Amino acid sequence: MRLYLFEHCSLCFRVRMIAALKHLHLQETVVLEDDSATMTKFVEKRVVPILVKDDGKPMLESMDIVHYIENLGERILTGPERSEIATWADRVPPKLSLLTWPRYSLLGLPEFATVAALDHYNVRKRKAIGDLAEHRLHTRQYINELMPDFEELDRLIESPRAVNGTLSVDDIRVLPLLRSAAVVKGLRFPTKVRDYFATMMTHIGYAPLPTA
Numbered sequence: 001m002r003l004y005l006f007e008h009c010s011l012c013f014r015v016r017m018i019a020a021l022k023h024l025h026l027q028e029t030v031v032l033e034d035d036s037a038t039m040t041k042f043v044e045k046r047v048v049p050i051l052v053k054d055d056g057k058p059m060l061e062s063m064d065i066v067h068y069i070e071n072l073g074e075r076i077l078t079g080p081e082r083s084e085i086a087t088w089a090d091r092v093p094p095k096l097s098l099l100t101w102p103r104y105s106l107l108g109l110p111e112f113a114t115v116a117a118l119d120h121y122n123v124r125k126r127k128a129i130g131d132l133a134e135h136r137l138h139t140r141q142y143i144n145e146l147m148p149d150f151e152e153l154d155r156l157i158e159s160p161r162a163v164n165g166t167l168s169v170d171d172i173r174v175l176p177l178l179r180s181a182a183v184v185k186g187l188r189f190p191t192k193v194r195d196y197f198a199t200m201m202t203h204i205g206y207a208p209l210p211t212a
């Protein structure tokens with residue numbers, strides 16, 4: 001099976017995470033940010049993650065792909081889910097994107113390997129949220145606005161090896177968002193969040209992304 005992804009994409013990391021937890025090796029192709037042709041070759045729109053299964057059929061939607069992989073062989077996400085975690089994971093991305101989107105293109109990631117790909121991303125994101133450098137100037141304010149969310153998560157984490165004590169879909173919701181947040185230089189996770197992030201990333205064999 002082959003996963004088409006952007007390195008910075010947290011939804012793509014959901015898929016990489018479940019594959020790693022299940023010790024399942026996925027072939028990976030990092031798509032250049034402006035390479036719409038590769039994405040639309042499988043599906044009618046520009047989107048990643050795309051999982052191309054062994055039978056050649058493409059699959060979309062990160063959580064559908066997670067469930068598909070989870071159901072191959074013995075299940076690993078056997079723990080309970082908590083609605084507070086799902087609510088947290090729905091609430092945080094819009095705030096987080098003001099910190100992360102202006103930074104991803106500074107990290108030397110493979111989807112930005114050409115000037116055209118880099119420009120494509122910067123133009124697209126500027127259209128979505130405005131001037132990226134301007135947003136970086138507001139870093140301290142945005143971090144301060146996010147800290148209550150991380151403090152809430154700190155109170156919710158039950159174990160550094162699973163947010164609810166036993167691995168569950170909630171871990172797939174949370175860890176990729178922490179991986180994204182960790183690109184922000186100056187954002188310091190509270191203790192339990194930091195331990196959870198470090199333990200889980202080591203467990204699945206991924207280094208954090210660079211910071212900026």
Ligand SMILES: N[C@@H](CCC(=O)N[C@@H](CS)C(=O)NCC(=O)O)C(=O)O
Pocket residue numbers: 006009010011012046047048049060061062063
């Ligand atoms: N609901 C989809 C959303 C996927 C999604 O929004 N992917 C983003 C990258 S993180 C994307 O492909 N955006 C379109 C683009 O880059 O043009 C999922 O969970 O897989």
